[in-house]
Amino acid sequence: MARRLALITGASAGIGAAFARILASHGYDVALTARRADRLEALAAEIRLRFGVEAYAIPADLADPAGVEAVLAGVEAQGRVVDVLVNNAGYGLPGTYAATSWADQSAFLQVMLTSVCALTHKVLPGMIERRFGRIVNVASLAGLVPGAAGHTLYAATKGFLVKFSQSLHLENLATGVHVSALCPGFTYSEFHDVNGTRAQVSQTLPEWLWLGADEVAASGYEAVEANRPVCVPGAPNKTIAAIAKLLPDDWALALMANQGGRFRKV
Numbered sequence: 001m002a003r004r005l006a007l008i009t010g011a012s013a014g015i016g017a018a019f020a021r022i023l024a025s026h027g028y029d030v031a032l033t034a035r036r037a038d039r040l041e042a043l044a045a046e047i048r049l050r051f052g053v054e055a056y057a058i059p060a061d062l063a064d065p066a067g068v069e070a071v072l073a074g075v076e077a078q079g080r081v082v083d084v085l086v087n088n089a090g091y092g093l094p095g096t097y098a099a100t101s102w103a104d105q106s107a108f109l110q111v112m113l114t115s116v117c118a119l120t121h122k123v124l125p126g127m128i129e130r131r132f133g134r135i136v137n138v139a140s141l142a143g144l145v146p147g148a149a150g151h152t153l154y155a156a157t158k159g160f161l162v163k164f165s166q167s168l169h170l171e172n173l174a175t176g177v178h179v180s181a182l183c184p185g186f187t188y189s190e191f192h193d194v195n196g197t198r199a200q201v202s203q204t205l206p207e208w209l210w211l212g213a214d215e216v217a218a219s220g221y222e223a224v225e226a227n228r229p230v231c232v233p234g235a236p237n238k239t240i241a242a243i244a245k246l247l248p249d250d251w252a253l254a255l256m257a258n259q260g261g262r263f264r265k266v
Contacts, residue, residue: 003053004132007031007075007082009062009119010089012039015138015187018217019086020047020055026221028084029054033071035061056080062089062115063107072122082123084134086220087116087161097152105153112157120168124177133177134224135168137161141185141237145244146256158183162230169229178227182220185237186210209236 006023010016012034020030024047032040032055040057047055058074060067075082093100093108120135127133142148143158165181172179186209211234223231232238244252 003027003029004083005029005031005054005075005080006084006086006134007033007071007119007123008086008088009033009071009115010138011043012036015184015213015216015220016086016088017043018213019088019136019220021051022214022217022221023084023086024051024053024055027053029056029080031056031058031071031075031078031080031082033058033060033062033074034089035059054078062111065110065114067110068115068118068122071119081126081130083127083130083132084136085119085123086136086138087119088136088138089115090138092151092154094151096150100152108153109157112153113160116161117164124168124172127177128172128175131176133172133175135165135177135179136220136224137165137179137181138220139165139181139183141183141232141241143181144183144232144241146249146253148256166229169227178224180220180224180228181230182216182223183230183232183237183241184211184216184219185232185234185240187216188212211237 006028008016008020008030011020011032016034020032020043024030030047030053032044034040037057037059040059044055044057047053056074056078058071060070062068090112093104116137124133139161140158142155143162147155162181162183165179168179188210216233219231219233232241247255
């Protein structure tokens with residue numbers, strides 16, 4: 001039987017690249033998409049050599065409304081269909097809502113929400129028809145706790161991904177399609193370098209709060225294979241998520257107001 005294909009967005013580094021390697025190690029061919037073509041080509045070459053599977057580099061910008069169609073056209077050009085979708089592309093937009101431009105916020109929503117929903121909507125029917133599919137939406141611990149000042153839409157979009165994944169999970173219990181929201185906390189990747197908070201979080205957050213991208217991706221792979229709708233990797237993150245559920249809303253929000261400045265740039 002031909003190998004199945006996994007499409008990973010935001011695959012050029014961090015959790016996305018880790019997912020690509022894990023899926024390849026389990027025998028999946030991989031289609032890698034992100035903006036940085038050189039990174040994608042290098043990773044694709046590594047995966048082909050290391051795991052003996054096919055790896056396709058499909059450069060695209062998901063902030064562009066045409067980005068989703070460009071990615072799917074790249075997959076179709078290889079004569080392939082998507083059996084596994086990892087919606088990982090994302091970033092943080094520093095600053096308060098009023099102090100940032102709508103153009104930047106609109107592009108953020110295009111990447112974090114619209115492209116995720118569009119890709120999922122376009123590949124899901126085929127998965128259902130073939131009676132096999134895996135969808136991982138990389139959300140965040142931020143989607144399970146109260147919002148903080150700064151990066152205003154980040155937690156909101158991640159909370160959306162959690163609910164979206166839970167609904168898809170329930171809708172597809174009898175279809176062979178597994179859906180999971182992966183909710184990591186602080187992860188060693190380029191995320192904080194890109195949004196300019198690396199020095200801030202490195203100085204204020206203890207080392208035990210951090211996980212490696214490989215560990216996070218491995219947890220996500222195990223969760224979607226087991227068809228768990230929500231996965232929070234790491235004992236500290238599980239504890240934080242549980243406390244957030246138990247605290248009264250006003251207490252939790254006050255705590256976030258007090259501590260949010262340690263990891264959000266306003």
